[in-house]
Amino acid sequence: MPGRKPEVTLRTAGGINYEAARRRVKNLNIRVRLDGSVAVSIPLGCSWADADRLVLERREWIERSKAELTARQAKMYRQPLPEKAEALAHFTRMSDEVYPAFAAVLGGQKPTIKVRDMTSRWGVCVPAKRQITFALQLYNMPAAAQIYVVVHEYCHFLVPNHSMAFWAQVERILPDWKARRMLLK
Template sequence: MPQRKPEVTQRTAAGIPYELTRKKVKRLNLHIRRDGTVAVSIPWSYTVGFADAFVTEQAQWIREAVSRQLRRNARNDQPLPSQAEALACFTAMSDKVYPAFAGVLGGQKPTIRVRAMTSRWGVCYMKRRQITFSLQLYNMPPAAQIYVVVHEYCHFLQPNHSPAFWAEVEKLLPDWKERRALLK
């Protein structure tokens, strides 16, 4: 039996324009694309009205997700600093946080590095006493930057993301959840 070609239409529901694709899928799929456009795909057996109803029901979440994606795009459009400039910035932040961890680090500051990373803001290499920060972190708000610095330092106390780890983060940054939200 020949397979049907996907059917693509432009729709609007609850004031949200979206691209609807009817094709061979098992269930409704919603996707916010990198450019902030909304795409919905549905199985052939679903009605177009079902997709419109879903978009209407999820309208608030969709608007927020589109807004987050557009903010992310705006940040990504900002030019990145030189590695030397970012290293100087993160070293200065590290120097402010270090005294709270001097005891556990035996009075020896960790090595600070910077490199382009796509899926992490920072990495702590405990055995090497090294923290590497994402070059892209430089374009984030200072409150978010300090959160990442404290987060990575706390790994010298707790190597995982256990409740004990988050308790350590909270001791230094009671508002860490709000700061972390700035990174999303």
């Protein structure tokens, strides 16, 4: 039924606490959230025991993901964040450098640039609103990584998803995009 909340259960497997939710999905899916909690999506026909088995099988990956998340957050939050106005001016300058490659598709009108505190994304593009929002935290990342995010978001004006066509556009502008993206991890 549309709008119906999934059945959610808190479980433990192999010492790992996780939240299991029955959803309309084809496969069991597991993820480590930004707060370090673990979530498992379970197809409607699977048992809770199937979810426990998945958590046990992926235990090393879960623990490694949690450790990487903690290290990344510690590194990111060690540096003070700039004022939003300073970050906005910075990302607007970067955007102005990238804009000429996209001027034709944007009809000669620059997108609106915004900055906000985001913990799960480096940037968001809303083509319908002709708007790009950058994470305030991106300011503390290396310049090469920042340009990658700017180009990545601009490429969504060409291709709105992350299909092969999208990545081809990113590579056309930044042939070394993979190395730049690694700087964000």
